[in-house]
Amino acid sequence: MKENKTYVEEGDRSFYDFRYEDKDSYKVASGLTPDIIRQISREKKDPDWMLEFRLRSLDIFAKTEMPNWGPSIEGLNMDNIVTYVRPNTERMHTDWNDVPEDIKNTFERLGIPQSERESLAGVGAQYDSELVYHNVRKEVAEQGVIYTDLESALRGEYADMIRSHFMKLVPPEDHKFAALHGAVWSGGSFVYVPPGADVEIPLQSYFRLNAPGAGQFEHTLIIVDKGARLHFIEGCSAPKYNVANLHAGCVELFVGEDATLRYSTIENWSKNMYNLNTKRAKVEKGGKIEWVSGSFGSHVSYLYPMSVLAGKGARCEFTGVTFAGAGQNLDTGCKVVHNAPDTSSYVNTRSISKSGGISTFRSAVVVSSKAHGSKSSVSCESLMLDSESRSDTIPAMDIRTNKADVGHEAKIGRISDEAVFYLMSRGLSEEEAKALIVSGFAENVSKELPLEYAVEMNNLIRIEMKGAIG
Amino acid sequence: MDLVQLREASGKGLSYNNVRVKCGDKAYFGWYRVVLGGSESYDNCSVTLAGKESSFSANVCYRLDGTEKYDLNCEAVHTGKRTQSAISASGVLADKASKLMRGTIDFRTGCSGSVGNETEDVLLLSEEVRNQSVPVILCSEEDVVGNHGASIGRPDEDMLFYMETRGIDEATACEMLARAKIDSVIRKIPDELVQEKIRDKIHGKTRQKKLEGE
Structure with missing residues (x-):
């Protein structure tokens, strides 16, 4: 039997592995101290409340235990991680020609400006800790859609809106890496879609981490107001280094009444990356969140986008695929909280493991006593390509009312x-x-x-x- | 070997029940667990299918009322080749009862040709019940098939409607559905005498509840 088997070796990922020297960039010392946090805050010209928020988060980070239930993150030493790296450019550009040459080449090679011309309504490009380019099509801007970097929004006319939403869905007390994010966050996008606006073609942010031993902590805040629609795409990649890199981003999505938001991610971090990202959406009455998630890269991932269905008739759809190859331990899944009547969720995931890769699907569906008439269906399938690999399925359901229907199915197998x-x-x-x-x-x-x-x-x-x- | 265990409705206080089994070549172990009540019950059944072509079948049913609690952990560890496991739990929760079921099928490296199935079916009869389920499949072997399915919810509206058109009120219809659910497991017990004894106990519980109601 054994001699008939196919042995699949590691493919060539060098397409994503090109890199440029980061000698011109400004960076803080590695590790985490209140002085480093103050330095980041000064660099970013934060308002006072943000500095206080960062210092409070650092305090929570120090007091919170490391997670002890998922893949090992022992190889991650926070004392060696550089939390802020400013690329060699003084400001964010809105004209692609003004972006520095090496950064421009990076995104050109990844096909970002090309896809902007062809199929996107707007693009944001983050290089290490800062956004280097942000642009939105005129006709989309004319609908009143705001798509900008979070730092400018923090000081502009949307400052109050940011303050009332920033890390309210994912508070720093949530877990250790949410606290870390609160302390050192930098970059990321702010999107506001006004009531009734329909953004037909997607917006995209692309995150590229170039500096070795660095962390990327971008914050994405999206507010889709009543009756509006948006598709947002997030892409991530990094060249491979021998030292650990860390990604602890945070995504907060507010979906208003009868609004629809689709949030798609194709994550292809290099295989030295610890991807400890937190994503959460709150959906109001009649609203809908659609997650589309592809996890291919990183050494270790903890990724469970969460949807809180807070208004009557709110809906959630989660569609995901995880591919774990050699040296990868990807712990992915999702959480859904049904906290209002007539809410529904549909989760459909696939995971593939090969060459010693470990993929774990972990989900939680909670139906509270308020969620009368709610429905939930979870389906996960796993494919094992060899016996060196591992694939685990750990779904949890907590149902606190009899007026709900919950179904779950899981399958595991091999290629026929x-x-x-x-x-x-x-x-x-x-x-x-x-x-x-x-x-x-x-x-x-x-x-x-x-x-x-x-x-x-x-x-x-x-x-x-x-x-x-x- | 078959093991039939009954926790009676009158059971007060805590109950801890721990079953550990290791199956040799071509061995079979069947676990039939009926929980008719008891203020707090904790069950653990852990079976290692170490021998070639060994098999394990777990059939659990429960009926909980009041503030009764049931915590079940059932684990099938496949280490031998061409082993089979089937974990099936079926139950009814009423009033403020709560139940937590952790069912694990663990395919270890080397258990090629093995199959594991897990199904759960829970009927919820009150707004204040709490049902928690964690069906886990762990797998480090390529050549296996694992399946899990769960259905949790209230009685089917169409079925209730049909019964009402036949002159059966909702409470009686729910009671019939609950009994059918339990009976689907009791029918599998390989000894008819034991089946009858358990049915008598269930009638006893229903009668007692009726009297309390009156």
Whole structure:
């Protein structure tokens, strides 16, 4: 049996691994002290309340224990992480030609300006700790849509709105890395979609971490007002270094009455990255949040986007795929809290493990006693490509009313030999056949993405699956 | 081997029940657990399928009222080749009863050709019940098949409507559905005499509740 098996080796990820020296950038010393926090706050010209908030968060960070229930994060030593790295540019640009050459080349190679021209309503590009470019199409801006960096918004006409929403959904007390984020956050986007506005084509923020041993802590705050619609895409990548890098971003989404927000992520951090990101959405009456999530990169991930269905008839859809290869331990999933009548949630995930990779699906569905008439359905499927790998499924359900219907199903298995044989009889190589089957397995996510991104995701799967046949 | 365990409705105080089993080649272990009440019950059943082609079947049913609590941990660890497990739990929660079920199918490296299935079906009869379920599948072997399915909720509206058209009121219909759920597990017990004894106990509990109601 054994000699008939296919051995898939690591593919070539060098496409994402190019890097530029970071010698010109400004950075704070590594580690975490109140002085470093004050220095970051000074650099960013924070209002006074933000400095206080940062210092309070640092205090909470020091007092909070490391999580002891997920993948090991022992390789992450906060004393070695540089929490703020300013790229070699004085300010954020709105004209692509003004962006410094090496940074521009990075994003050109990742295809960001090209996709802006072709399929996006606006683009934000973050390089290390700062946004270097932000632009939104005229016709979208004319609808009253605000898409800018969070720092300018913090000092402009939306300052009060930011203050009343910033880290209210994810308070620094939530967990240790939320506290860290509160202390050292930098960069990220602010989006406000006014009542009734319909942004037909997506906005995108792209995060690139270039400096070795650095952390990226961007904060994304999106408010979609009554009856409005938005699709927001987030992309992340970094070149590979031998030292640990850390990503502890935070995403807070406020979906108003009858509003719809789709939040798509294709995450492809390098395999030295600790991805400890927190994402949360609050959905009001009749509103809908749609999460589309592809996790391919990073060494260790803890990622569970959470939806709080706070208003009557609020809905949540979560569609995710996780691909864990050699050296990766990806703990992903989602949380849904039904806290109002007639709410519904639908969770559909796939995970794939190969070459010793570990993928864990972890979910929680809570239906409170207020959530009469609510419905929830969770479905997760896992595919094991070899026996060195590991795939765990840990869903939890907590139901506190009888006036709700909750269903859950999970499956785990392998690629069927018959399917591979059939495709090979049609002229495909074994490698191509398996890549095709895995792409089909991940179709739940790719069909939800705009075409260009679905193609990129399938390319990522092909890169992961590529290798020699043994 | 089959093991049938009954926790009677009159059970007061705490009950701890711990079952640990290791199955050799082609061995079979069947666990039938019926919980008809008891203020607080904790069950653990952990079975290691170490021998080739060994199998384990767990059939649990419970009926909890008042403020009764039930905490169940059931674990099937597959280490031998071509082993099979089936964990099935079916229950009814009424009043302020609460239940926590952790069911784990653990496929260890080397257990190729194994199959594990877990199903849970919970009927909730009151707004104040609390049901928690954590169905876990752990897997470090490629050549296995694992499935889990759960359905948690109130009685089906269409079924209640049908029964009402037949002159059966909602309370009686719910009681019938609850009994059917428990009976679906009791029917699987391989000894008819034991089945009858358990049914008598259930009637006893229903009669007692009726009297209390009157």
